[in-house]
Structure formats: C-alpha cells, structure tokens
Amino acid sequence: MRGATHAKWAVCAxxxxxxxxxxxxxxxxxxxxxxxxxxxxWGDPQNPLxxxxxxxxxxxxxxxxxxxGLKRYDPKTGEAKNMLADSxxxxxxxxxxxxxxxxxxxxxxxxxxxxxxxDAWNYGANLKNxxxxxxxxxxxxxxxxxxxxxxxxxxxxxxxxKVVDDKTFTVKLNQKFSTWPDTLGYPAFAPLPQxxxxxxxxxxxxxxxxxxxxxxxxxxxxxxxxxKWTGYMGDDKAQNGGIDxxxxxxxxxxxxxxxxxxLDLVDDVPASQLKNVKADLGSRxxxxxxxxxxxxxxxxxxxxxxTPGAVKVxxxxxxxxxxxxxxxxxxxxxxxxxxxxxxxxxxAAGGYKAGLCGKACDYDPAQAKQLITEGGGIPGGQLxxxxxxxxxxxxxxxxxxxxxxxxxxxxxxACVGGPVGTFADFRSQIxxxxxxxxxxxxxxxxxxxxxxxxxxLYYTGASSNDGKWTNADFDKLVDQANAETDQAKxxxxxxxxxxxxxxxxxxxxxxxxxxxxxxxxxLSNVSLNPFxxxxxxxxxxx
Amino acid sequence: xxxxVIRRLLQMIPVFIGATLLIFLMVNVMGDPIAGLCGDKACxxxxxxxxxxxxxxxxxxxxxxxxxxxxxxxxxxxxxxNGQKVTELMAAAFPVTIRLTIVAILFEIVIGITxxxxxxxxxxxxxxxxxxxxxxxxxxxxxxxxGLLLQxxxxxxxxxxxxxxxxxxxxxxxxxxxLVLASVSLAxxxxxxxxxxxxxxxxxxxxxxxxxxxPRRRVITRHLLRNSLIPVVTFxxxxxxxxxxxxxxxxxxxxxxGVGYQLYQGILRQSTQTVVGFVTVxxxxxxxxxxxxxxxxxxxxxxxRYA
Numbered sequence: 001m002r003g004a005t006h007a008k009w010a011v012c013a014x015x016x017x018x019x020x021x022x023x024x025x026x027x028x029x030x031x032x033x034x035x036x037x038x039x040x041x042w043g044d045p046q047n048p049l050x051x052x053x054x055x056x057x058x059x060x061x062x063x064x065x066x067x068x069g070l071k072r073y074d075p076k077t078g079e080a081k082n083m084l085a086d087s088x089x090x091x092x093x094x095x096x097x098x099x100x101x102x103x104x105x106x107x108x109x110x111x112x113x114x115x116x117x118x119d120a121w122n123y124g125a126n127l128k129n130x131x132x133x134x135x136x137x138x139x140x141x142x143x144x145x146x147x148x149x150x151x152x153x154x155x156x157x158x159x160x161x162k163v164v165d166d167k168t169f170t171v172k173l174n175q176k177f178s179t180w181p182d183t184l185g186y187p188a189f190a191p192l193p194q195x196x197x198x199x200x201x202x203x204x205x206x207x208x209x210x211x212x213x214x215x216x217x218x219x220x221x222x223x224x225x226x227x228k229w230t231g232y233m234g235d236d237k238a239q240n241g242g243i244d245x246x247x248x249x250x251x252x253x254x255x256x257x258x259x260x261x262x263l264d265l266v267d268d269v270p271a272s273q274l275k276n277v278k279a280d281l282g283s284r285x286x287x288x289x290x291x292x293x294x295x296x297x298x299x300x301x302x303x304x305x306x307t308p309g310a311v312k313v314x315x316x317x318x319x320x321x322x323x324x325x326x327x328x329x330x331x332x333x334x335x336x337x338x339x340x341x342x343x344x345x346x347x348a349a350g351g352y353k354a355g356l357c358g359k360a361c362d363y364d365p366a367q368a369k370q371l372i373t374e375g376g377g378i379p380g381g382q383l384x385x386x387x388x389x390x391x392x393x394x395x396x397x398x399x400x401x402x403x404x405x406x407x408x409x410x411x412x413x414a415c416v417g418g419p420v421g422t423f424a425d426f427r428s429q430i431x432x433x434x435x436x437x438x439x440x441x442x443x444x445x446x447x448x449x450x451x452x453x454x455x456x457l458y459y460t461g462a463s464s465n466d467g468k469w470t471n472a473d474f475d476k477l478v479d480q481a482n483a484e485t486d487q488a489k490x491x492x493x494x495x496x497x498x499x500x501x502x503x504x505x506x507x508x509x510x511x512x513x514x515x516x517x518x519x520x521x522x523l524s525n526v527s528l529n530p531f532x533x534x535x536x537x538x539x540x541x542x
Numbered sequence: 543x544x545x546x547v548i549r550r551l552l553q554m555i556p557v558f559i560g561a562t563l564l565i566f567l568m569v570n571v572m573g574d575p576i577a578g579l580c581g582d583k584a585c586x587x588x589x590x591x592x593x594x595x596x597x598x599x600x601x602x603x604x605x606x607x608x609x610x611x612x613x614x615x616x617x618x619x620x621x622x623x624n625g626q627k628v629t630e631l632m633a634a635a636f637p638v639t640i641r642l643t644i645v646a647i648l649f650e651i652v653i654g655i656t657x658x659x660x661x662x663x664x665x666x667x668x669x670x671x672x673x674x675x676x677x678x679x680x681x682x683x684x685x686x687x688x689g690l691l692l693q694x695x696x697x698x699x700x701x702x703x704x705x706x707x708x709x710x711x712x713x714x715x716x717x718x719x720x721l722v723l724a725s726v727s728l729a730x731x732x733x734x735x736x737x738x739x740x741x742x743x744x745x746x747x748x749x750x751x752x753x754x755x756x757p758r759r760r761v762i763t764r765h766l767l768r769n770s771l772i773p774v775v776t777f778x779x780x781x782x783x784x785x786x787x788x789x790x791x792x793x794x795x796x797x798x799x800g801v802g803y804q805l806y807q808g809i810l811r812q813s814t815q816t817v818v819g820f821v822t823v824x825x826x827x828x829x830x831x832x833x834x835x836x837x838x839x840x841x842x843x844x845x846x847r848y849a
Contacts, residue, residue, distance in 0.1 A: 044807065046579065048625035056581050127588050130596065132579060135586045149588055204625065220626055221634060222709035222799050246709070249806070253706055253797045260698040260705045390810055424578025424812040431577050431584050442582045456583070464583045 036541025658735020
C-alpha cells in the first residue's frame with residue numbers, strides 16, 4: 001500500500017530527528033566556587049592562534065590565558081612586570097642580557113629554557129612563516145636578513161639573539177631602545193614548546209602554553225574550552241575552574257544571552273544596548289578606559305594637505321569638532337574627549353598628559369572658522385571623511401563630526417562622510433595611498449608605552465604612519481628619547497615630540513575609547529585590563 | 543525520462559560555471575583582502591607579498607579562477623584566511639543549516655499545507671478569512687522582527703527556550719529558529735495550497751470521485767490534494783535553496799553557526815575561497831532541488847511526461 005510507505009517515511013523522519021537531538025546534548029556550566037566555569041562571549045579570531053600571528057583582540061585574549069612571556073602588564077596599572085624573566089639588564093640601551101626564573105614548564109611538562117624564547121622569536125620573525133606580527137622583532141639585530149623587504153631570507157636566525165645557557169640569552173638591538181624590555185609583555189614574545197615546531201598542525205588545533213589555563217577542547221569557529229592548569233607556576237593562578245569562550249555572530253545576540261542568564265560575561269556591550277545597560281545589569285556593567293585612541297588622519301602624500309596653510313586648516317577643523325557632545329550622545333559616555341595623542345591608561349608617569357593638545361582640542365566655532373579661512377579653506381572645497389561601513393558603527397560619529405564642521409562653516413556641503421564597503425577595502429585604499437581627504441584612524445596600543453602611541457604612527461616611514469607624515473624635529477626627538485637610559489627622561493622627550501605633532505596637527509585626536517563589559521550575578525571580581533580584555537584568571541564564580 | 547535527466551544535468555554545467563565565475567569576479571572587485579588582515583595597522587610589505595603568493599592572489603584573476611576551478615574538481619576548496627580548510631568549514635556549517643532547513647521545510651509542509659487545505663475547503667468562512675489575514679500579517683513582517691520578538695519573548699521574558707542555539711545545534715533547539723525561517727514561506731504555501739484546492743475542488747474528476755461514492759477523506763487526499771500540490775511543490779523545491787542561502791538573518795539572530803554565518807564572515811573578510819566555495823555548493827543545491835521538482839511533476843501528474 002502506498003499509504004503505508006508514507007507513514008513509514010514519516011516515522012523514520014521523526015526517529016532520525018529524535019536521535020539527532022539526543023546526540024547533541026549540550027552540557028551546562030559545572031558547579032561554582034573555585035571549580036566554576038565562566039562562559040564568555042568571543043569573536044572568531046581572524047588568524048590562526050599562534051603568538052606571532054595574532055594581532056587582534058579576539059585571538060589576543062586567548063593567548064593572554066594560555067601564554068606567559070618574559071614580562072606581563074599589570075592588569076590594573078599597565079606596568080610591565082617581570083614574569084618569566086628573572087632580570088633583563090643593559091648598560092648601553094642596545095645590548096640586553098635576559099635571565100629566566102627557575103622551574104617554569106609548559107603544560108606538557110617540557111622545561112622552559114632560553115632556547116624556547118630564541119626559537120620562538122626566530123620563528124616569528126622569519127618571512128617564510130608569514131607571521132603578521134613579524135615586525136615586532138624588527139628592533140633585533142639581524143632582522144633584515146631573516147625578514148628582508150623583498151626577496152627571500154638570507155638567514156634562518158637573527159644574529160642578535162644568542163643562547164648563553166639554559167637560563168640566559170642575550171639580545172643585541174639594531175638601535176638604542178631604552179624601553180625595549182617593557183615591550184616584551186606583548187604576546188608575540190611568548191616562548192614556544194618544541195611541540196610547536198614538531199607538529200605545527202596539532203599545536204594549532206590544541207595550543208600548548210605555559211599560562212594559568214590549558215586548552216580542553218577547541219571547535220574552530222564556535223567554542224574554545226579552557227580549564228585551570230593546576231601545575232601553573234605564576235602568582236596569578238586561576239581563581240575559577242575554567243573559561244568557555246563561545247563564538248557569537250553578533251554582540252547583540254551575546255548581550256541577549258547574558259540577560260537571559262545563558263552566558264556569564266560579555267566583553268563588548270553593543271552600542272545599541274548602552275541605553276538599557278544600567279537598568280539591565282546595574283553595577284554589573286563595567287566601563288573603564290582602555291589604551292585605544294581614535295583620530296582623524298590626513299593624506300600628506302596629497303600636496304594640498306601638505307602646505308603651511310593646511311596646518312591652520314587642520315587645527316581649525318579640530319576646533320570645529322564638538323567632542324563632548326558626540327561622546328555624550330552617540331557613545332553614551334563610553335568615549336572620553338581626547339586632549340592629547342596617547343591614552344589615560346599610561347598614567348602621568350607613563351607619558352599621558354591631559355590637556356597637551358590645549359586650545360586646539362577645545363570646541364570653538366568662531367576661532368575654528370577663522371583658522372580654516374586663514375589657511376585657505378578646505379582643500380578642494382569639500383572635506384570627505386573616509387571610514388569603513390561594515391563594522392563598528394562609524395557612520396554615526398563621522399556624520400556627527402561633519403554636522404559639527406558644517407555648522408561652524410555655515411555650509412551644508414563643507415563636510416561629508418565617505419563610506420568604504422569593507423574594512424579590507426578601506427585598509428587597502430590607505431596602504432595604496434589613495435586617500436584624498438582625512439580618514440578614520442584607530443590605534444590600540446600593543447604595549448602601554450608612550451613610544452607605542454607616537455613612533456609607529458608619526459615617525460618617518462613607520463609601519464602605521466598611514467598618512468605618510470614626516471617631520472625632522474619629531475624624528476630627532478624620538479631617536480633621542482629611545483637612546484635615553486633614564487625612563488623619566490625618555491618619557492619627557494617623547495612628550496616633547498608629541499608637542500611637534502600638536503603644533504603641526506599631524507592628526508586630529510578625537511576621543512579615548514573605553515572597554516565595556518557586563519556580567520551575570522554568578523561572577524564577581526570582574527575587571528578589564530588596559531587592553532580592554534577581561535582579567536579572566538581573577539574572576540570568581542559563586 | 544532518462545534522456546531528460548541527462549539533458550538537465552548537462553544544462554547545469556554552464557549555469558555552474560557562469561555562477562561561480564560571477565561570484566569570483568564580484569569578490570575580487572571588492573579590493574585587496576590581505577590589507578584587512580592586520581587590523582588598523584599596515585601589514586608589512588614583505589609579509590603581504592608572501593601571503594598573496596600563498597593564497598595565489600598575485601596572479602591575474604582569470605588564472606586564479608582557472609586554478610580554483612581545477613582544484614574544486616579534485617575536492618580542494620582552498621584555505622580560508624584563518625588557516626582553516628574551506629572543506630572543514632563546510633563540514634561544520636552545512637549539517638547545521640541542513641538541519642535548520644529540514645525543520646523549516648517540515649513546518650511549511652505540515653502547517654502550510656494543512657492550513658491551505660482547511661481554508662481551501664472552507665472558502666469565505668470565518669476560518670478562511672482569519673487564516674488569510676494572519677498570513678498577510680506574517681508576510682508583511684520582516685523575518686528579523688519576528689525572530690527578535692520571539693527570541694525576546696520566549697527566550698528572555700518567559701524562559702521557554704534558550705535565546706541562542708548551542709554550537710551542536712540539535713533539532714530541538716532549532717524549532718523556533720526553523721519556524722522563524724519558515725514563517726514567510728509558510729504563509730505563501732498556505733495561500734498557494736488554498737487557491738489551488740479551491741480551484742480544483744470544482745474540477746470534473748473531483749465531482750466524479752464524489753459521485754462514485756468514495757469517502758470524503760480519500761477524495762481529498764488522493765484526488766484533490768495530489769493534483770493541487772503541483773504549484774506548492776514547485777514553490778517548496780525552489781525554497782530549499784532559498785532557505786539555505788537566505789538563513790543569514792535567522793542564523794545571526796539565534797547565533798547559529800551555519801552557512802549564513804560562514805558566508806557573512808567570508809564576505810566581511812573578503813575571503814574569496816570561503817565565499818566562492820560556499821556559493822558553489824549552494825548553486826549545486828539550487829540546481830538539484832529544481833531538478834527534483836521537475837521530476838516530481840511527473841510523479842504527481844502522469845499527464846506531465848518528459849520524453
């Protein structure tokens with residue numbers, strides 16, 4: 001009978017459906033206290049998870065849990081403190097001697113020796129390995145041979161790195177760089193076990209490190225489970241049983257999951273929810289400064305922006321932007337109007353100087369209009385601010401800035417936004433020097449040093465000097481600062497260099513960005529470090 | 543019949559090549575994907591050159607396309623920028639989306655056809671008017687509104703379901719997302735069935751069947767429904783492909799890591815390999831679904847025969 005076969009099909013379909021749903025039983029969080037598991041939102045890392053190849057926050061937060069390097073930035077103050085390093089000494093700011101602490105191992109039992117570092121750094125710097133952070137090693141002598149600007153490497157190792165014994169190695173830099181040891185907290189400088197080199201594929205699918213956590217299971221693109229490593233040697237032992245990072249396609253969805261009690265921690269509260277977040281979470285919402293500054297950069301390869309008059313125009317534009325109003329209304333106070341070119345997380349001792357920008361960063365419509373007119377008006381008659389339209393809701397604030405500028409100039413068409421479809425296209429237009437007007441520039445610090453906010457961005461030919469700005473005075477002051485053996489003097493020199501950036505208005509500082517996070521009632525002791533990443537190991541579960 | 547199938551299969555080849563070429567060109571037009579890999583920093587030129595070489599982006603587009611298609615025929619869909627094989631991504635994404643599609647199609651068939659038959663047999667009565675208005679409302683509301691509302695009400699306010707789907711995405715968690723995904727098509731299926739039934743219920747063969755004294759149930763299922771299903775089957779068949787490719791909004795709302803999610807990620811990161819790979823498979827799904835629909839015609843109505 002035909003009817004009978006139909007019925008049979010229906011039954012089969014139901015059985016299959018039930019069986020399938022039974023297979024996929026999801027386990028909830030296990031227990032509380034020291035064994036409690038924290039579930040946290042995550043974004044799919046852009047690059048494979050390896051120290052020298054990770055340059056964005058999502059991969060970075062994992063490395064921060066799995067790896068420990070010579071130094072580590074204090075989660076509260078950002079100060080670089082010795083972790084695996086027993087000491088890093090120098091007499092001339094160029095030759096460094098690194099000694100390691102005793103007894104540290106990787107989670108697979110392998111001892112951490114000087115070789116673990118030297119091999120890892122050589123791997124990271126080698127052009128053959130395509131590591132996106134290779135330039136972090138560019139200060140080490142011999143980098144040019146292992147990572148030539150073109151052609152293939154002529155060496156396999158950097159001549160500046162020498163293993164002395166199990167516990168000691170020396171580093172020779174290719175220039176004086178007094179604060180270089182403080183850069184070593186950056187994840188790219190983490191040591192790697194032999195297993196990384198022996199079976200790279202296996203390591204990538206289940207990374208082995210030396211941090212407070214170890215990888216329990218990793219399903220790429222959806223979930224990474226980490227558990228507390230009981231053999232961890234450091235003082236910052238995990239206060240919870242582990243962290244489950246769940247990939248979310250959309251931070252709004254993650255926020256919904258948090259409010260429904262399905263997730264413990266969201267480290268990126270979506271802009272659209274900022275209005276409700278106080279009501280939803282109360283004191284379980286964190287909004288603290290991070291080492292991120294947003295600026296407007298200019299294309300100095302375009303002759304019209306490189307005239308003496310253009311300095312006045314840029315300063316005038318800076319004064320035409322009502323920073324306070326934009327940060328209050330569009331960002332709901334999760335940004336702070338910038339008054340210098342660094343970040344408050346550096347602290348006064350680290351080089352942050354509130355008000356360094358002076359009047360040029362104050363909203364002053366009359367003065368702004370006067371300066372822009374004196375400088376010969378906006379080059380080309382219209383200001384077009386480029387931004388990528390795919391992520392980060394940049395449209396809102398770019399439109400707001402334009403509105404501000406248009407009001408000042410009394411001209412509806414003086415400033416318009418110039419959306420670019422994707423971030424990749426936006427970046428490729430910048431690297432190919434195709435910008436005709438100012439463009440959005442964001443800088444997230446690699447390490448909490450004033451050097452990191454100035455040199456990569458404004459030094460002649462520097463890696464992230466997207467506008468190709470060049471100024472001999474600035475370069476001289478930076479070189480001088482780097483050669484200084486005394487930290488305080490170095491910082492003062494950098495601030496003087498920052499003064500040059502101000503006088504020329506090389507880039508218009510907009511605002512410092514805060515990190516924001518929200519968490520469930522199960523958690524306590526949640527905080528964000530200066531990189532706006534939760535300090536996962538200190539989170540307590542009740 | 544056999545010749546017809548072979549002819550249809552041969553027709554697929556130019557469609558397949560044309561579609562993949564178009565996608566390939568479109569993704570390439572978007573600009574240099576490597577530039578976005580280093581965040582707000584500029585990638586260092588030597589590494590960029592090296593990466594371009596590795597992904598074959600340093601060659602002219604036509605050559606990239608030929609190499610790509612050559613590889614596809616050996617089952618190699620290339621590598622996404624995060625170092626994962628595209629086939630690996632497919633293996634993770636397609637089962638999830640297929641499950642979601644099955645749930646959605648089942649809703650369409652069960653609820654849609656049932657409502658269609660009920661209303662079609664009771665034209666003009668309150669039930670008919672009620673369902674017609676309801677379907678109109680469903681069609682008018684965009685999917686993301688339905689999705690977010692159901693998520694908020696059932697997931698957050700009442701706690702009936704989890705607001706998001708876990709990474710395993712079992713069938714029971716996919717019920718609500720499946721319903722959301724199916725909602726608009728479901729309304730169309732209802733309306734199509736209703737019209738078709740209403741029209742055919744006056745047909746000669748139905749009158750004959752009733753006159754023969756056949757039981758009402760048999761008249762409806764054997765005679766009326768079977769003939770009325772042809773437009774509905776056409777719609778559902780094409781909808782299979784549309785649901786799989788168009789699940790992007792639903793997948794985003796409920797955090798389902800299926801095809802839509804991978805495509806979205808691929809487009810954002812301009813990963814040619816990911817986008818072209820997934821679209822290639824989706825094109826195949828469309829083509830096969832359409833073929834099956836055409837073959838089903840002959841089964842439903844023997845008067846439609848393909849030589």
